[in-house]
Amino acid sequence: MTISAQDVDRFVPAGELIPLLCSVAELTGDRTLLADEFRPRLELEMIAIPEHGGLSAEVAEEAFERVRNALKRHPASGDIGGQTDLSAEEIIDFLTNGAGDYAGLMKRELGEPVQVTWTKDEVAPERDFVVGIVGAGQSGLAMARELRRLGIDYVLFEAADKVGGTWRWNTYPGCRLDTSTLAYSYSFFQRRDWRHYFAVREEIEDYYIEFAEHEQLLESIQFNSEVTRASWNEGDARWELDVRDTRSGEVSGVLVQALISAVGFVNQPKIPDFKGLDQYRGEKIHSAEWHSGVEYRGKRVNLIGTGASAYQIAPNIVDEVESLTIFQRSAPWMLPAPLYEAEVSPGRQWLMENIPSYYRWLRLWEFWHSTIGKYALTMADPNWSFTESVSEPNQRFRDALVSNIRGQYDGHEDLLGAVIPKYPVGVKRMLRDNGQWARTLQQPHTVLVTEAIESFDEEGIRTVSGDHHRADLTVFATGFHGTNYLGTIDVRGRGGLSLREHWGDESRAYKGVTVPGFPNLFCVAGPNTGLVAIGSQTFMCECGINYITECLRHLFVTGATAIEPTRDAYRDYVKWIEEGNRGMAWAAVPEQSWYRNASGTNTVVWPYPLLTYYELTRSVDEDEVVMTYPASQKASA
Numbered sequence: 064m065t066i067s068a069q070d071v072d073r074f075v076p077a078g079e080l081i082p083l084l085c086s087v088a089e090l091t092g093d094r095t096l097l098a099d100e101f102r103p104r105l106e107l108e109m110i111a112i113p114e115h116g117g118l119s120a121e122v123a124e125e126a127f128e129r130v131r132n133a134l135k136r137h138p139a140s141g142d143i144g145g146q147t148d149l150s151a152e153e154i155i156d157f158l159t160n161g162a163g164d165y166a167g168l169m170k171r172e173l174g175e176p177v178q179v180t181w182t183k184d185e186v187a188p189e190r191d192f193v194v195g196i197v198g199a200g201q202s203g204l205a206m207a208r209e210l211r212r213l214g215i216d217y218v219l220f221e222a223a224d225k226v227g228g229t230w231r232w233n234t235y236p237g238c239r240l241d242t243s244t245l246a247y248s249y250s251f252f253q254r255r256d257w258r259h260y261f262a263v264r265e266e267i268e269d270y271y272i273e274f275a276e277h278e279q280l281l282e283s284i285q286f287n288s289e290v291t292r293a294s295w296n297e298g299d300a301r302w303e304l305d306v307r308d309t310r311s312g313e314v315s316g317v318l319v320q321a322l323i324s325a326v327g328f329v330n331q332p333k334i335p336d337f338k339g340l341d342q343y344r345g346e347k348i349h350s351a352e353w354h355s356g357v358e359y360r361g362k363r364v365n366l367i368g369t370g371a372s373a374y375q376i377a378p379n380i381v382d383e384v385e386s387l388t389i390f391q392r393s394a395p396w397m398l399p400a401p402l403y404e405a406e407v408s409p410g411r412q413w414l415m416e417n418i419p420s421y422y423r424w425l426r427l428w429e430f431w432h433s434t435i436g437k438y439a440l441t442m443a444d445p446n447w448s449f450t451e452s453v454s455e456p457n458q459r460f461r462d463a464l465v466s467n468i469r470g471q472y473d474g475h476e477d478l479l480g481a482v483i484p485k486y487p488v489g490v491k492r493m494l495r496d497n498g499q500w501a502r503t504l505q506q507p508h509t510v511l512v513t514e515a516i517e518s519f520d521e522e523g524i525r526t527v528s529g530d531h532h533r534a535d536l537t538v539f540a541t542g543f544h545g546t547n548y549l550g551t552i553d554v555r556g557r558g559g560l561s562l563r564e565h566w567g568d569e570s571r572a573y574k575g576v577t578v579p580g581f582p583n584l585f586c587v588a589g590p591n592t593g594l595v596a597i598g599s600q601t602f603m604c605e606c607g608i609n610y611i612t613e614c615l616r617h618l619f620v621t622g623a624t625a626i627e628p629t630r631d632a633y634r635d636y637v638k639w640i641e642e643g644n645r646g647m648a649w650a651a652v653p654e655q656s657w658y659r660n661a662s663g664t665n666t667v668v669w670p671y672p673l674l675t676y677y678e679l680t681r682s683v684d685e686d687e688v689v690m691t692y693p694a695s696q697k698a699s700a
């Protein structure tokens with residue numbers, strides 16, 4: 064590959080400085096690019112990521128100049144991408160400004176190949192062992208890939224007819240990522256050719272299809288297959304599954320030695336039990352059940368909810384409907400994101416294509432600042448007495464976001480009282496703001512209703528004050544039964560114990576993965592692994608998978624038939640999670656969210672730094688698990 068000096072001058076200024084320094088240093092071996100004065104300076108309480116990693120304008124200009132010179136000196140007509148003696152560790156140390164604790168985590172996240180250190184054939188060649196995975200979304204596919212690498216047989220059940228999980232189901236207008244595309248992709252399957260900074264639904268679905276093909280996962284996926292019941296058979300140490308064919312309704316039995324839930328939190332659409340809903344004669348649809356036949360063009364539309372889904376639907380239908388009435392219970396917080404709907408710039412495309420590892424260092428850089436993220440800004444100060452924030456930094460964060468909102472409502476100040484959230488920042492997931500929400504609310508045919516809904520009737524919605532809003536179509540962007548984790552499967556553990564009854568309204572799992580009394584049941588991205596103020600969900604899923612494979616290895620090397628956490632370990636873990644969550648905005652105030660059950664307990668969100676989950680999921684803690692052995696092994700022991 065050749066690059067010209069002209070292109071270097073033209074495109075390098077479009078790059079993110081820190082990943083540019085890293086990738087060009089890696090490419091050319093030029094250590095001066097990693098000089099101390101160019102090290103990024105990120106602060107814990109950053110409201111926005113500072114330009115050029117916090118370097119002053121003069122230092123940044125010097126660094127850009129050095130990047131340009133290094134590229135121009137590099138054999139412009141020869142091979143670009145030769146080997147240098149710079150190690151990934153050295154560059155990571157630069158990027159993290161010496162955060163040594165994170166070295167292992169960051170190396171993994173960079174996508175350095177993680178070699179398989181054991182396979183089932185090596186540790187338990189004779190053993191019959193089949194794993195059942197439920198769900199072919201982000202977690203299930205990554206899990207399948209890991210089992211395949213380890214030579215462990217598996218079958219993956221997927222209720223839909225395609226892979227992609229939530230990106231397969233949600234087809235509403237405007238559906239796209241609201242976190243950075245790069246950080247959302249797997250560390251072990253990175254791409255440089257994303258079209259958007261925040262990928263559209265179709266791109267993400269294609270990514271998962273490509274991944275499944277590349278890793279040869281498709282042949283082990285049973286599509287149109289919904290697992291409805293799973294029951295642990297003590298004698299045989301197996302899970303007995305009922306799998307329903309979603310087309311014929313036929314149910315068949317399948318036996319597996321381990322069961323992995325990769326169902327996620329947002330798989331059970333929630334339509335509130337509004338009075339009179341059954342009388343409504345217009346079309347009604349939940350956001351997650353949208354299909355190409357939904358008639359909204361030229362129609363009067365009532366949209367209920369102002370969360371992540373509504374926020375994408377409204378701006379994408381507003382220009383084509385006769386009227387749009389949005390029912391808001393509480394306003395969302397939004398982070399400014401001017402590039403939210405933009406296509407990747409030509410400059411960035413050029414850098415992605417021509418500097419071999421730019422995309423990896425850029426992804427790692429984004430991951431790194433999302434690791435620090437808004438964590439410190441969402442920590443609750445127990446002595447803080449204001450209700451609209453949880454600490455002084457949180458109040459500063461609030462002020463910055465409010466100022467951004469105010470700037471968008473010139474001439475529409477009457478809306479400000481409704482669109483500025485009354486609860487602290489960080490209580491719920493923040494959305495991305497490129498001004499489209501404000502534009503939507505300011506349209507003459509849009510009405511924002513903040514009164515509670517009283518009831519439905521044949522023609523529309525009546526609010527508590529008696530106002531009536533007619534609609535041909537009602538869209539329920541009212542979220543999911545997020546705290547009813549695994550709620551669509553009747554899971555029965557030891558002695559027929561029902562998981563639903565065991566959990567009650569409080570789904571929990573040790574390390575987010577295992578539950579006592581439910582041997583060889585594992586959750587990827589399970590209870591209390593969701594993120595609000597730090598990223599990325601993909602990372603949490605990869606960590607959970609690591610812990611599951613460690614558990615399986617433990618089963619194979621010990622000859623045990625089953626593994627589960629001790630009751631003490633589970634109880635202590637839940638207590639520790641609870642303590643952590645109480646110190647964070649999303650659990651410190653009474654405001655409800657889909658992370659909290661009816662009694663207000665947060666069963667969805669992970670409260671600690673990402674590093675803590677990484678370390679926790681590296682290995683099996685022998686004192687904290689119960690192993691079950693076959694009778695023959697017990698007798699000979």
Ligand code: NAP
Pocket residue numbers: 238239240241242329335350367368369370371372373390391392393492516540541542543655656657
């Ligand atoms: P959501 O965030 O739970 O939002 C549901 C909305 O419906 C909220 O505004 C809620 O009000 C409102 N609502 C619920 N019950 C109501 C009732 N009885 N009366 C009036 N309003 C009611 O659901 P979502 O927007 O579908 O998003 C769920 C999660 O899915 C997100 O947090 C995110 O994790 C994921 N998601 C991601 C993306 C993406 O990456 N692009 C897009 C969509 C969804 P309150 O806020 O007052 O409760």
